[in-house]
Amino acid sequence: METKTALITGSTSGIGRATALKLARDGVRVVVSGRDADRGMEVVERIRAEGGGAEFVGAELRDAQSAAELAAKATKVAESAGGVLNILVNNAAIGSGGPTAGTEESTFDAVLATNLKVPFYLVANIAPAMAARGGGAIVNVSTLAAEVALPGLSVYGASKAALDLLTKSWAAEFGPAGVRVNSVSPGPTRTPGSEAxxxxxxQLAAQAPLGFVADPEDIAAAIAFLISDQARFITGAVLDVNGGRTVV
Ligand SMILES: NC(=O)c1ccc[n+]([C@@H]2O[C@H](COP(=O)([O-])OP(=O)(O)OC[C@H]3O[C@@H](n4cnc5c(N)ncnc54)[C@H](OP(=O)(O)O)[C@@H]3O)[C@@H](O)[C@H]2O)c1
Structure with missing residues (x-):
């Protein structure tokens, strides 16, 4: 039986790291990716110490080419370990914000490139092989800011709202070949990235019925569920993991 292998972008930190640890515990071989090799190797070594399989593949994701290169390297890592790349988690993102007036064009372009263009080209490079093999699972990590207006997060929210539409487009495009595509939309979560x-x-968490800040593991659990065969009839969904913030 082929070993399942997952590429998780941005798995050197926060939600991506927690997802890498969770999937590895579920028996999935993980390609840990990010810019920071030290943080990446910490995750890899932790997974190996727990008896799981992991490799680090560094990537600075900013355009179609960097996405294509990461896809090729991750595919090679999966195959050289006797597996296939049948899981992709598009998690790496830039969360920079500020008022609309005064937003630099370079910021706008960087947010759209990392949060939208890179996931698009990762899927373009990875999903066809999944489809040819007749199965696979993709999860896009979205945000509460894609569903409600959060002050200062207009460009970030827009990039993720577009990603959620891609989730539906890809669910329709690749579903007939057995590839499922879903979004997980986290609310406020305690990570190195949200520390600032x-x-x-x-204060944001307090606006939701459950009222507390999530741990990265809360989000990782939802991602792992959508990847698992327990979710085999779920595709094109945007799963809110936000303490109920969008129902009030
Ligand atoms: N935390 C929250 O409250 C929250 C809420 C809603 C949604 N989210 C979403 O959850 C996801 C993870 O967020 P987080 O809070 O866990 O973030 P984090 O702790 O800041 O981690 C971000 C990860 O993305 C990687 N990354 C960022 N830009 C990259 C680039 N250009 N190329 C390659 N890797 C890059 C980082 O790699 P390095 O280690 O190399 O820097 C790191 O592994 C994001 O999609 C975010 O939008 C988070």
Whole structure:
């Protein structure tokens, strides 16, 4: 039986890291990816110490070419370990924000490139092989800011709202070949990336019925469920993991 292999972008930190650890515990071989090799190797070594399989593949994701290169390297890593790349988690993202007036064009372009263009070209390079083999699972990590207006997060939210539409497009495009595509949409979650928000993270969490800040493991559990065969009839969904923030 072929070993399942997952490429998780941005798995050197936060939600991606927690997802890598969770999938490895579920028996999936993981390609850990990010810019920071030290953080990447920490995750790989932790997975190996727990008896799982993992490799680090460094990537600075910014355009179609960097996405294509990561897809090729991850495919090679999967195959050289006797597996196939049948899981992709598009998690790496830039969360920079600010008022609309004064947003630099370079910021707009960087957010759209990392959060939207890169996932698009990762799927373009990886999903056809999944489809040819008759199966696979893709999860796009979205955000609460894609569903409601959060102050200062217009470009970030727009990039992820577009990603959620791609989730539906890809579910339709690749579903007949057995490839499922879903989004997980987290609310405020305590990660190295959200640390800079300080008290604003708690204030945002307090607006939701459950009222607390999530741990990365709360989001990883939802991602792992959507990847698993237990979700075999679910595709094109955007799963809110936000403490109920979007129902009030
Ligand atoms: N935390 C929250 O409250 C929250 C809420 C809603 C949605 N989200 C979403 O959840 C996902 C993960 O967020 P997080 O809070 O876990 O973030 P984080 O702790 O800042 O981690 C971000 C990860 O993405 C990688 N990354 C960023 N830009 C990259 C680039 N250009 N090329 C390659 N790798 C890059 C980082 O790699 P390096 O280690 O190399 O820097 C790191 O592994 C994002 O999609 C974010 O939008 C987070």
């Amino acid at each position: 928000l300080g008290e604003a993270l708690e």
